[in-house]
Amino acid sequence: MNNLTTRVERCFFKLYRRVIGSSARNRATILNFHRVFDGVNIGVGDFISRDEFVLKMEFIKKYFTVLSLPEALECYREKNIPSLAVIITIDDGYQDSYSVITPILESLGIQGAFFIATEGIDNGxxxxxxxxxxxxxxxxxxxxxxxxxxxxxxxxxxxxxxxxxxxxxxxxxxxxxxxxxxxxxxxxxxDVDVSDDMFLTAANILEMHNAGMTIGAHTHKHPILNLETNENAYLEISQSKDILEGIIETSVDYFAYPNGKYNEDFNQSHILMLKELGFKAGLTTNWGSLHVDSDLYAIPRYTPWDRDVFRFGIRLCHHFRKKADYWR
Ligand SMILES: [Zn+2]
CATH class of the missing domain: 1.10.720 (Transcription Termination Factor Rho, Rna-binding Domain; Chain A, Domain 1)
Structure with missing residues (x-):
């Protein structure tokens, strides 16, 4: 992209953000990522390259109000969410959460929230x-x-x-x-050996916690909770909380539902389990915003899918204008 195009786009974006910003108070968008690869990507799923992730984080840091998840929930309690607030979340707990994503977030002063399926810690x-x-x-x-x-x-x-x-x-x-x-x-x-060590270790998780990242639970084996008996679902949720608390030696207050669609992947009985286990919030993958009337145990997330950072920013801005919880 040449400099003139970049300058025109920046001016347009600043203007657009100003127009949207006035109507985007008391509403936050929680972005959700999974893997950031720093080499060859042979996976199927939600992978983005290191360069793309860096550009997006720099852009968000520059033009939006980045909050940690605990900060956003504090603003929610005070019914005072700043304009164009964005929270970064990363699900599953692969090694790149530590080796690629955390250093990028740290260099920009962003405190992300990582939701970890704990079986991977032992199994790799x-x-x-x-x-x-x-x-x-x-x-x-x-x-x-x-x-x-x-x-x-x-x-x-x-x-x-x-x-x-x-x-x-x-x-x-x-x-x-x-x-x-x-x-x-x-x-x-x-007839093959599938073993691997592509997951976060306990030492990685502790270091991320000490660096100010939020550590959240994501079950133990990443099941679709709706398909499990209540007994199994409860065990899956509580086990991941216990393991992570054993590692960071403080309470794990947040949970992200695996796959994450309300009714399709989890239901009210799992929300009750979260409350019983002392979680403060549960995050879904349904589209929408965190706003002052949100159900804290079914918080929606939304991630623009555009590779291009400018289009990504426009779609993110536009999202703030949408009716909250339009997935319900
Ligand atoms: Zn997941």
Whole structure:
């Protein structure tokens, strides 16, 4: 992009932000990211590059009011959320949360909130990574006789990515027990070692906490809570809280629902569990804003999908104008 275009865009953005800003008081947007890669990306999912993440964080820092999640909730309690307030959240707890994302946020003085699925701390990976590793590491050329799926060739990178995606989507909406059995079967079928160390360690999490990042729970094994018995769901939520509290030696007050869609992935009974366990807030992936009438146990998030930082900023600004909780 040449300098003239950049200058015109900046002027336009400043003007647009000023127009939106006056109507955006008492409303915050919580952005949600997952992975930021600093090399080759072979994953399927929500990955962005390091350069893109840096540009977006610099842009947000410059033109919006960045708050930590506890600060935003304090403003909510005082019914005084500043204009164009933005909160950064990162889900799941992969190693790049520590090695890539935290240093970027720290250099900009941003305190992000990290929601960690704690099984990965001991195992080094989550269920979806086992599927990816099995398909990308195996020497077999096809996946056949697996869960009634048609035979899938995995002889090229693009075939592997497409097989990974279809198996991932199938396993995502299984109970934890069925999912674990299915993945064991896949590993046996493909005769492959899937082990990895791509997750945060306890030492990483403690260091992030000491650097001012908010550490939140995200269950233990990342199940769809709606598919589990109440007993299992409660155990999943409480176990992740206990493990993280053992690491940072202070209370873990915030929770992000895995997959995160109200009714589809979790329901009122899980909200009651959060309250019973002493969480102060629960975050969804439904679109909307945090505003003074929000339900603190079903806080919506919203992340513009544009790669280009200017378009990202415009869409983020525009979001502040939308009716709050328009997903309900
Ligand atoms: Zn997640």
């Amino acid at each position: 990976l989550l269920w979806n990574d086992k599927i990816r590793n099995a398909i990308h590491r195996t020497e077999k050329l096809e996946v056949k006789n697996f869960l009634g799926l048609p035979c899938q060739e995995i002889n090229t990178l693009s075939n592997k990515q497409s097989a990974q995606k279809s198996i991932h989507n199938l396993c995502k909406y299984m109970t934890l027990e069925s999912r674990e059995n299915a993945i064991d079967e896949l590993i046996e079928l493909l």
